[in-house]
Amino acid sequence: MLNPAQLLRVDVGLLVVFSTVLEERHVARAAEKLNLTPSAVSHGLSRLRRLLHDPLFFKTSTGVKPTERAIALAGPIADLLSRVEGIMSAAGPFDARTARRSFKIGAPDAVAAVFLAPLISRLARDAPGIDIRLLQLMPQHQGKATSQVWQDTLAELDSHRLDLAILPIGALPSRYAERLLFEEDFVVAMRKGHPLARALSLTSYVKAQHLLVSAIGDPLGIVDIRLAEQGHSRRVALTVPNFMMALAQLAESDLIATLPRHLVEQHATRFHLVARPMPFRWTADSVRIVTSQAAMADAGIAWLFEVMTNCISPHSVTRLTAKRRTSL
CATH class of the missing domain: 1.10.10.10 (Winged helix-like DNA-binding domain superfamily/Winged helix DNA-binding domain)
Incomplete structure (x- = not known):
């Protein structure tokens, strides 16, 4: 050294x-x-x-x-x-209209698909010199409790290697600044005209061929855990590494997938998909914007925190998806 x-x-x-x-x-x-x-x-x-x-x-x-x-x-x-x-x-002071700066934002790709378009639109209008570096975040399960799967991401925020994160996460320690953006639940997505679009029961759901998003190809996800708790299992016929690929595959096959509601609502028209309610009980997850309290002393990060909160507030998400719900 x-x-x-x-x-x-x-x-x-x-x-x-x-x-x-x-x-x-x-x-x-x-x-x-x-x-x-x-x-x-x-x-x-x-x-x-x-x-x-x-x-x-x-x-x-x-x-x-x-x-x-x-x-x-x-x-x-x-x-x-x-x-x-x-x-x-x-x-120094931060003026979004003239600032030239980049920020690192981390989010799971399904969440990023909800906020990225309104954020880029807002920056183009109000802060043309701001660049965004988006990092895909993956929960680190590896036998950890649900409350611990985002600990690596929180460590990135603590060390300032990440400016902001958008996460499905519960209550956080006081050293973090956070705000609830929206509640996320799941729907069953499939192509228009799919036989199960007319009626979807738990029995037909578990008999269907499923698509699962898994970065490492693991055919077991949180849905399989919930099904096992009720004495059921399903066949995962295909895993793909990201959600946009999943939407494309659903459009061209008879596979079905259990996906975040806001992701499907935003892209259903583009991929000619329909969505049906989950055939069993599912508790919604809270999606929050998070940074460290120390980072909020940076006027630029504090500004972006507020911008993203406004872009992805429950009201703005509702407006963004309302036009698409007729196809769901």
């Missing part, structure tokens, strides 16, 4: 030079982008080569080619510069 005296030798500006040259693959173009002279960029690269003990770039007939070490450093340096940008942005 470097001591403070050694760290003083590391100029963040050198990392910006490195990142720009890597992006442009050309010293002169990088210099123009940075508003520097080519000699200043070359001098910066020379300093960085000495610090990192690697040539970093080789000259070619068309520009420069990165070394293997430079390629390996690209991700960590980009991440570091992003964090520096976030720190500097948080230090």
Whole structure:
């Protein structure tokens, strides 16, 4: 580990030079982008080569080619510069109309399909310089209690590697800022004209061929646990890794799937699907927007928290899906 005296030798500006040259693959173009002279960029690269003990770039007939070490450093340096940008942005006042900044938002893909369109529409209108980095979140079951499956995500919020998360989660400790967005339950989705669209009973449900969304191909999900509690089981004929693929497969087969209601309502018309109520009792999950209380001191994160709350409030979700409910 470097001591403070050694760290003083590391100029963040050198990392910006490195990142720009890597992006442009050309010293002169990088210099123009940075508003520097080519000699200043070359001098910066020379300093960085000495610090990192690697040539970093080789000259070619068309520009420069990165070394293997430079390629390996690209991700960590980009991440570091992003964090520096976030720190500097948080230090001053935040004006959404003029701000140029990116935020990392985590959500399961079924939840992201509900909020992404209204969020992007709002940003395009009110904050054109804001970029969103969306990360797909997966619950970490592995024998954990239901209340513990999102602990890894909460740790990401605590460490500020994630700015905001949208999660189906219950009550949280006071160190988190959270707000209820909507209640999510499930419906049984299938193509229009499916034989079960006319009448769906528990008996016909368990006899049908099911599609299950599973990132790892596991044919057992929470529905199977609930069915087993009642002495039933079903056949999962197909697993797919994401919900949008699931909707496409339902449209072209006789498979049925138990999916989040808001996801189906938003995309039913596009995929020519219908939905029917669950044939057994199901308790709705609370979907919340979550961040750390410490992160709320950042005016930009606090602003985005409010924007997303307004975009995905129960009233806005109702408005978003009301037009589609006639097909359900």
